[in-house]
Amino acid sequence: MKIWITLATLLTTSSVYAAEVVSLSDGRQVKLNDDFTWEYVLKKAEQKAVETTLEKVEAIEAAAVEASTTAVEAIAAPTMATIPVVNKKVGTTVVVNAKKPTMQLSDSGVDVLIGSARYQNGELILPTSITNQSSQSVIQVEVEVQVFDMSGKQLAKENVTVWQSIKRMADTYLRPQQAEQGKVIKLAVPQSQQYQFSAEVLEVKTR
Structure with a gap:
């Protein structure tokens, strides 16, 4: 106060x-x-x-x-671990009449084996086989293939349907855990003993 x-x-x-x-x-x-x-x-x-x-x-x-x-x-912004994306395109050197397969491609549980290459009548010929490792029936498999000479010049590029079932005929589907011969790949290129070759699976259709 x-x-x-x-x-x-x-x-x-x-x-x-x-x-x-x-x-x-x-x-x-x-x-x-x-x-x-x-x-x-x-x-x-x-x-x-x-x-x-x-x-x-x-x-x-x-x-x-x-x-x-x-x-x-x-x-x-939590940190998340991720699996690296796999590049589906595979490249290799093709030796004509080699005794080993050229390469194997895999996509969606389907394996495409491209066999040993041979040259005949102006074409590079590569046999294929398809193995269905998935749980569904496969009705179509399409691959893209490219061929180059040894200096890297492109000689051919094609999309090839290596497996195709008959529409609405279930007996022609590639069932799970089955393997069948696929369509032969034929590419018109100049003759050589060796080529640079690349391929990838473009599409796998299942049912």
């Missing part, structure tokens, strides 16, 4: 004591402002302590905001 009486007395004479610093009976100092307001006068040590406290509070708030932002980002 004393402080309010003292301040009231001082403020009534603010025209004389404006912006003056006065001491209270308990030793604290009060600054009287021109706009009829007042404020405690802090000593340098007290002011420094207040500033340090404010700085600490601001640092804690900034750290909390940053931690919250990081947590939200971590929830929004």
